[in-house]
Amino acid sequence: MKGFSVALWTESLKAWRSIILRITVVIFAFMAGMMGLFVYLAQHPELISNSVVLSTKTSMLGKADWPTYFILLYQIVAMVGLIGFGFVFSWIYGREYSDRTVKDLLALPVPRSAIVVAKLCVATVWCILLSVILFIVGTAAGKLVNMDGWSVALAWQACRIFSGTALMTIVLCTPVAFFAGYGRGFLVPIGYLISIMIITQFAVSAIPVIAPYFPWAIPALYSGAAGPDAAQLGAISYIILISTGILGLAGTLLWWRYADQM
Amino acid sequence: MEKIIETNHLTKKFGKFTAVDDINLCVRKGEIYGFLGLNGAGKTTTIRMLTGMIRPTAGTAYLNGQKVTAGNSHLWEKVGYLVEVPYSYPDLTVRENLEIIRRLRFLPDDSTVDAIIEKLQLGQYLDRLAKNLSLGNAQRLGLAKALIHNPDILILDEPANGLDPAGIVEIRELLRDLALNRGVTVFISSHILGEISRFATRIGIIHEGRLLRESDSAELERLRRRSLHLNMTDKDGAKSFLEEKGFSVSGVKEEFLEITDRNAINDPGRVNAMLVQAGFPPTMLKIEEEDLESYFFRVIGRNGGVQ
Numbered sequence: 001m002k003g004f005s006v007a008l009w010t011e012s013l014k015a016w017r018s019i020i021l022r023i024t025v026v027i028f029a030f031m032a033g034m035m036g037l038f039v040y041l042a043q044h045p046e047l048i049s050n051s052v053v054l055s056t057k058t059s060m061l062g063k064a065d066w067p068t069y070f071i072l073l074y075q076i077v078a079m080v081g082l083i084g085f086g087f088v089f090s091w092i093y094g095r096e097y098s099d100r101t102v103k104d105l106l107a108l109p110v111p112r113s114a115i116v117v118a119k120l121c122v123a124t125v126w127c128i129l130l131s132v133i134l135f136i137v138g139t140a141a142g143k144l145v146n147m148d149g150w151s152v153a154l155a156w157q158a159c160r161i162f163s164g165t166a167l168m169t170i171v172l173c174t175p176v177a178f179f180a181g182y183g184r185g186f187l188v189p190i191g192y193l194i195s196i197m198i199i200t201q202f203a204v205s206a207i208p209v210i211a212p213y214f215p216w217a218i219p220a221l222y223s224g225a226a227g228p229d230a231a232q233l234g235a236i237s238y239i240i241l242i243s244t245g246i247l248g249l250a251g252t253l254l255w256w257r258y259a260d261q262m
Numbered sequence: 263m264e265k266i267i268e269t270n271h272l273t274k275k276f277g278k279f280t281a282v283d284d285i286n287l288c289v290r291k292g293e294i295y296g297f298l299g300l301n302g303a304g305k306t307t308t309i310r311m312l313t314g315m316i317r318p319t320a321g322t323a324y325l326n327g328q329k330v331t332a333g334n335s336h337l338w339e340k341v342g343y344l345v346e347v348p349y350s351y352p353d354l355t356v357r358e359n360l361e362i363i364r365r366l367r368f369l370p371d372d373s374t375v376d377a378i379i380e381k382l383q384l385g386q387y388l389d390r391l392a393k394n395l396s397l398g399n400a401q402r403l404g405l406a407k408a409l410i411h412n413p414d415i416l417i418l419d420e421p422a423n424g425l426d427p428a429g430i431v432e433i434r435e436l437l438r439d440l441a442l443n444r445g446v447t448v449f450i451s452s453h454i455l456g457e458i459s460r461f462a463t464r465i466g467i468i469h470e471g472r473l474l475r476e477s478d479s480a481e482l483e484r485l486r487r488r489s490l491h492l493n494m495t496d497k498d499g500a501k502s503f504l505e506e507k508g509f510s511v512s513g514v515k516e517e518f519l520e521i522t523d524r525n526a527i528n529d530p531g532r533v534n535a536m537l538v539q540a541g542f543p544p545t546m547l548k549i550e551e552e553d554l555e556s557y558f559f560r561v562i563g564r565n566g567g568v569q
């Protein structure tokens with residue numbers, strides 16, 4: 001695509017120089033580190049016997065072993081990741097409106113579609129980086145607290161499931177890019193993300209049978225974080241998930257191409 | 263001369279509100295077209311349609327003979343623009359902001375950035391983050407982005423905003439040089455009417471979305487009201503004498519007499535000689551020319567902005 005490489009260069013520079021990149025890296029590393037701390041506290045309940053809140057939180061962890069710990073990592077990347085990755089998408093697309101720099105991108109020899117796709121690539125790489133940090137720091141924190149059940153085979157399997165869950169979650173973020181354009185900033189896409197999380201919780205709890213067909217429930221089902229009794233995914237589930245991602249991207253491209261850019 | 267910017271029945275409605283109503287413009291090569299209007303008159307909406315940022319509800323805009331559409335990216339290779347307040351990426355330096363535009367405009371020569379930095383006198387702010395620039399320097403950076411590729415067409419919305427008086431003169435001279443010596447076509451909107459009158463070769467006045475009048479500089483000169491102001495010791499006697507001679511003295515004001523006859527305005531020396539010979543020697547004689555501001559308000563039917 002004409003202009004894609006220069007658009008990719010400029011989007012990379014903008015992302016690299018932003019404080020938001022550093023903040024998201026620190027938050028994801030902190031979250032992963034906190035997991036290790038939770039396991040440590042679960043292993044030493046006497047340290048938090050005076051704190052009901054912490055005792056409750058650590059008891060939610062269940063068994064403090066590696067299989068349980070990895071499931072917690074999948075849950076984080078599927079649920080918290082949706083918010084975190086969604087924020088990355090909303091920032092990359094929405095900042096042009098909140099910084100009012102979008103005008104500079106609209107009447108250029110580089111097609112608008114090249115800019116939209118370059119932003120998508122940068123957002124995807126950024127989210128993959130956060131996922132890698134979450135997995136590596138999380139695993140390192142787990143090793144530090146010395147849990148039972150570690151094996152290299154288990155770690156590889158966890159890496160595969162974690163990667164799949166993260167990628168699926170990233171695919172579901174493309175509608176956020178559309179809402180960043182539609183809402184001309186951050187608020188609408190963040191509102192969209194919160195709404196989606198609430199709707200997913202309610203819909204899947206009320207009618208569990210729809211979970212394999214509800215795009216935002218699919219990563220959790222794939223990872224097994226939804227529990228052993230959860231519905232199984234079929235080919236249609238993956239088609240629905242990919243279609244959601246394609247619809248989000250198509251909507252964003254059409255918005256940048258045809259909507260009035262005020 | 264070649265038509266560079268043209269609109270045919272250009273109209274934009276937002277719901278029931280008509281922001282721009284059936285505008286037909288034509289700007290020829292090398293012209294500096296001043297686009298004047300009050301806030302909300304439709305200047306920026308017109309400019310946004312000219313730059314493909316919003317789609318007309320009806321009508322068409324052409325640049326260099328090509329229809330303006332969001333998908334026609336080739337169109338922008340020779341167009342520079344600045345729409346409203348220019349904003350830049352706050353976390354990037356002046357150089358990085360310009361480097362981004364250089365690449366997005368496929369300019370192969372690295373030195374392009376240095377050249378425009380020198381031209382807009384941004385050298386001392388080269389490594390300063392855009393968020394730390396003053397309003398005037400942010401405006402200069404916006405102009406640098408518009409000019410970096412030596413465009414054939416410049417579309418500028420209030421480019422003098424935030425500039426100090428020296429900066430305004432500098433930009434005026436720069437634009438005049440581009441138009442006169444390089445044949446660049448400049449479409450410039452502004453509310454600083456006096457400033458526009460100094461260098462625009464044509465002026466269009468837009469009010470409530472409609473283009474009320476277009477005039478070139480010669481026509482503008484003719485359309486602006488001129489009058490001969492005279493003062494002398496015996497104003498009543500002089501008025502009677504001038505009226506006997508066939509001049510229309512539009513009114514005796516406290517300080518001076520005012521004649522609007524074209525003959526008197528074109529030959530004030532003759533009027534002076536007649537008055538001296540008749541024993542009414544003028545103590546003051548001058549031709550007053552309506553400034554662009556007064557002309558503008560007269561055209562839009564307002565008095566100093568109050569209806």
